[in-house]
Amino acid sequence: MAAIRSYLWYVADGEISMQSIALGASKVPFIKGTQKVKETIKPDDLAALLAAPSDRSKIGIRDKTILILLYDSAIRVSELRELTLESLKLNETIPYIRVHGKGDKERIVSITDKTVEHLKRYIKIYHSETNGDYPLFYTVIKGNLSAMSTGNVERILNKYAEKIRPDHPGLPQKLYPHMLRRTRACGLYQNGVELELVSRILGHTSTQTTRIYASPSIEMLKKAMENNSVDVSETAEWLDDEEELARICGIR
Structure with missing residues (x-):
């Protein structure tokens, strides 16, 4: 049309x-x-997903770092791909990462101390001989190093989703990196973080864009309904006295 x-x-x-x-x-x-x-992604499913990669293998440590960073920072997968060692500010009083977002705009996003630990362990293994210009997460094909592809990040995510699915049947059938961003944003909003601050974290130029993530939880809806309910209970205006009722009605 x-x-x-x-x-x-x-x-x-x-x-x-x-x-x-x-x-x-x-x-x-x-x-x-x-x-x-x-x-x-529901909280129980999310916890299992982030814990699924092994801490005892090199690949498992890389995969866990990717999943945890995607969720904790709520960055886009395209922003994850553009991160370099120089993007990380892990030794600051308040650790953060510099994100190169849409529209050639840069923003800073705070990360938790737990995420910092995972990143430092990952860097020690994968970047012991590289400098700050290297992609943070990379693949090497025929000797050529390049930033990890979006498809590869998505493959990693679904690999561990399938691993935990037997114990977590409620997990969506197909996961996308953006689901981690959406889950984090919804969680922040539902835990009382102001929409303007959520918008800054996500890198939105307008809070109107952020409103698609501002979905209330079932608990929030229930609380709102209970706080605005009407008391329909009634109290008797006279005693349950048959003689008195008869006198008032004039039948005795």
């Missing part, structure tokens, strides 16, 4: 008699599709 409208207005620019047809087409409403609730 959008293509037809654009074409008719293009034709009408050269043929004035077509303007009424173009105007009529512009008034035809678009079909409204059902807006589905965006999936997030």
Whole structure:
């Protein structure tokens, strides 16, 4: 419909008699599709997912660091790919990372001390001989080092999702890196973090964009309903006295 409208207005620019047809087409409403609730990962499933990679293997340590950093910082997978050693400020009083986001905008995102521990362990293994210009997470193909691809990050995420799925059947069938970002953002909002601050963390230019993550939890909805409920209980205005009721009604 959008293509037809654009074409008719293009034709009408050269043929004035077509303007009424173009105007009529512009008034035809678009079909409204059902807006589905965006999936997030439940707390128990998330904890199991982050704990799934082994701490005893080199690959497991790398994979766990990727999953934990994606969740803790709520960065996009594209932003994760652009991180370098210089992006990390792990020895500051308040550790943080410098993120190169959309629109060529840079922001800083605070990370937890636990995430710092995982990053330091990862760097000790994977960056013992590299400098600050190297991609933080990389792959080596035929001797060529490059930033890890989005597809590879997604493969890692689903690899561990399948591993824990037998014990966590409620996990979404297909996971995407953005689910970790959405889960983190929703969790921050539901735990009382102001929307403006959540917006800064996510790198949004407007809080209107952030509102898609501001979905209340079931507990929040329940509390709101209970706080605004109406007391429908009634108290008797007189004693349950048959003689008194008869006297008031004038039948005795």
